[in-house]
Amino acid sequence: MIEILNLQKSYGKNLILKDISLSLERGRIISILGPNGSGKTTLIKSILGLVVPQIGDIRFDGESILGKWEYRKKIAYLPQIARFPENLKIKELLNLIKDIREQNADDNYLIQFFGLEKEMNKALRNLSGGTRQKVNMLIAFMFDSPVIILDEPTVGLDPVAITRLKELLEREKDKDKLILFTTHIMSLVEEISDEIIFLLEGEIYFKGSVEELNQLNGSGNLEKAITNLMEKRNV
């Protein structure tokens, strides 16, 4: 569904992504892992066309996305940092996004699902951090998009909301969607992801399932396996 071919991206002199090639298919939950600053967000933003790579190509359903915008109708995105126009109310923000996407939105259901009914008329500037993140999620999940990309969706969420998020992800996966997310919470990865892509210093250092990663590092615990992976590289 999404193919990344020899992607290279640098900011100024800093080479962030060195020759990344990947093929991402439907019906899977794929987690992108890696230490802070390893280029996860940069990779995601390249897929969305927010970041323009210097070398390489990204294909969506076989077609290059560079300079295009229509393909984003099929992608839902949750950015790592959720800040909004402060004067708008949640309701107005949702209407804005709906207005722009011109797609059917299942927002009423999700508003209840995340318990946001009472917040809808609050201005965004007055929301708590976790509530903002819920709004961020609402925007990502309210359209029926075949690709869902989430950049650290759990930040600021309470345990109930995290459970809800997991439910949603499983449900969407069963609809044969491609779900791509980043996180630093290893238990979440263990629980829901079918595949791990581990980025380190701009390269794909590991790609495979949780079990494979555990075997490779000889530990029964993903958190340890990942830590080992990062530290080995540092020595």
Added chain:
Amino acid sequence: MFKIFKYSFFDLIRSTWSLVYLLFFLVITSAILYMSGDLTKAIISMMNVILMLIPLVSTVFGAIYLYNSREFAELLLAQPIKRKSFFLGQYLGLSISLTVSFLIGVGLPFIFWGVIGSKYLSNFLVLMGVGLLLGFIFSLLSYWVALRFENRIKGFGFALFIWLFMSVIYDGIFLLILIWFESYPTENLAIILTLFNPIDLGRVLIMLFLDTSALMGYTGAVFYKFFGALNGILISSMTLFLWIIIPVFFLVRYANKKDF
């Protein structure tokens, strides 16, 4: 583009700053009308206020708005929308909301003082037109500068420098050049230098229109001599439009290759 415009516009027009800007113009225009007691004098005093303040306020608003809506840009650019539509829509929302505050703030007191039925109506309309164009130009320049500089301090500094340069430094340099080349014919030079400064252009445009030669100043007189009033007005207003069209072109080009 229209959707983005609509949202930016309403986002801004509801902000306290728009209201402050509007009230400020209401107060200062009423005060000037009250003190000068006659429409001609008031129009000339307002001209100086407008030539000074509109560029400054538009510069400040342009940069603030861009920096405050960065994450909004990130969110919306991830939606199915062209970058060009987003940035032009936002820019129009910004400049038109500023213009609305200005038009109401200055227009209401003048209407109250009976400018509509008077023979000064056309002068007044030119004044408003120049204010409008300067608002569009300076919010565009500062919006573009702010887009180019990630660092807010640098972006703000640079945008404010453009304003300072155009409204103060430029005239100083202009004057020095005229003094240095005193013995040569400097008319051509004066015209060219004026074309490169939208504030001077605005002033010339109003002066030519008011046709009060005593107030025209050197550049106004040169324009008058070279082109006559009508052509002078045409050339200066066309150049003011170019001051919008050319930066818009650069803005779009830059927006298309930027990382968000």
